[in-house]
Amino acid sequence: MHIISQPRDNDRLKSFVGRYGDILTVLKTVVDPVPLQTLLQFYDPELRCFTFQDYQLAPTLEEYSILLGIPIQHQTPFLDVPKEVDFRLIARALRLSVEEVGNWEVFHAQLAAMIYGIILFPSMPNFIDFTAISIFIRGNPIPTLLADTYYAIHSRHGKGGAIRCCLPLLFKWFMSLLPASGPFVDTQSTLKWTQRVMSLTSYDIRWQSYRMDVKDVIISCGEFRSVPLIGTKGCINYNPVLSLRQLGFVMSERPLEAEIAESFCFEKKDDPVRLEQIGRAWRDVGVKDGSVLGKKFAVAMPDYTDWVKKRVETLLLPYDRMEPLQEQPPLILADSVSAEHYKQALMENRRLREKEQDTRMELYKAQADKLHLAHQLRGAREEDASRLRGKKRSYEEMESMLDAEHRECLRLQRAEASYQKRIRDLEKQLRDKDIQLKKEVDLRQASEDHLGGEVWELRRQLKEKITPLPECSECSLLIDQCHYLKTLIPEDRLS
Known part of the structure; x- marks a missing residue:
């Protein structure tokens, strides 16, 4: 972070x-x-x-x-503090409004105003007067x-x-x-x-x-x-x-x-x-x-x-x-050299002295930076060591978690393999039953075809064995007589 x-x-x-x-x-x-x-x-x-x-x-x-x-x-x-305080002007300068609460510009403006009032133009301890705010607004x-x-x-x-x-x-x-x-x-x-x-x-x-x-x-x-x-x-x-x-x-x-x-x-x-x-x-x-x-x-x-x-x-x-x-630098007598050379010597001596001071300052800063970097390096190493220890613990915890997840994964893989084997066995049983059922259906169909042929044959044989009754003349005579007698009997008697 x-x-x-x-x-x-x-x-x-x-x-x-x-x-x-x-x-x-x-x-x-x-x-x-x-x-x-x-x-x-x-x-x-x-x-x-x-x-x-x-x-x-x-x-x-x-x-x-x-x-x-x-x-x-x-x-x-x-020049002076205004006689009348314009609070709207102060609010605008300090970015004060309900909508902007929490905005970084609001924080910056208020921090700058506090520095003006408490550090740069102090009137009383921990207090910001209108004078400081007026100077802050003018910029x-x-x-x-x-x-x-x-x-x-x-x-x-x-x-x-x-x-x-x-x-x-x-x-x-x-x-x-x-x-x-x-x-x-x-x-x-x-x-x-x-x-x-x-x-x-x-x-x-x-x-x-x-x-x-x-x-x-x-x-x-x-x-x-x-x-x-x-x-x-x-x-x-x-x-x-x-x-x-x-x-x-x-x-x-x-x-x-x-x-x-x-x-x-x-x-x-x-x-x-x-x-x-x-x-x-x-x-x-x-x-x-x-x-x-x-x-x-x-x-x-x-x-x-x-x-x-x-x-x-x-x-x-x-x-x-x-x-x-x-x-201190050696004294240069003005009466032994020309005024122009005297001025040039003074300026050159001053320039060299300033350069020496700047060099010493750079050396001092370099040494201070080196010491600061050494402290930073030591702190970074300690922080890295602490971070590494924390990472090691995290790695161990992660490794333990991964190991548990690996064992659970193996268990699930074994269970899945067992389920797959069972599914294959059931599928094989279904295929075998399908084959057996098909055979039974074929046998039944063959039996039905055979029985149908036998029935047809029996019907044929039965038809061949049935002898038609011979025609009887007497029966025809009797039928004719009955019709005749019916005509002789009145209809009311018949009903």
């Missing part, structure tokens, strides 16, 4: 992912709070990013889109998810308290940038998370990873030089130019001061005019492709690196710097 049902399960999973994206991976993500607590302490509220010793990280619309497998629609995202959750992520981090920065919004997605994003092998992974049981993170440099981060396929990047919206975001709790902007390196592009210059100066964060109800302005801005999404942003090398030029280091001196990182856990 398992072999037959598996393709149907795969088809249903593909149908769900095709309609609602890869939100099931978020549902299955186990969030370790320690890495997130460490990450949040590096938040730079002015720039809307996480600033480390020589690099910056900031979640982007494109990365969230890749993680969830949901495209970003260049349209006005979620464009990425801008709202990123807005809630930034707003939750920014609004709680320096105030304490727990952050509940979008934690599985933020966790997956952060872990996708950290080294997947090498000393960083090897020291997870001997060093604290803060120590391991402080030991990382720009050289150690997995910049390209799965993001290399990103070609178009949302840089601005309308009159905003950054990207304004509207979440379920408030509005905030983020600066995608700080994240270009995460998407594989070269970071050559520091961000413009104007992009930093226009930063804002407010609750939606506090500034309805700005809220309306943001809604209009999303009707004019500014997208730049790779040809404008530059080649994909994920390299930071000295201008940008120096700017980040000066930023670190201003911010003061929350922990003391640690020595790198792995060997």
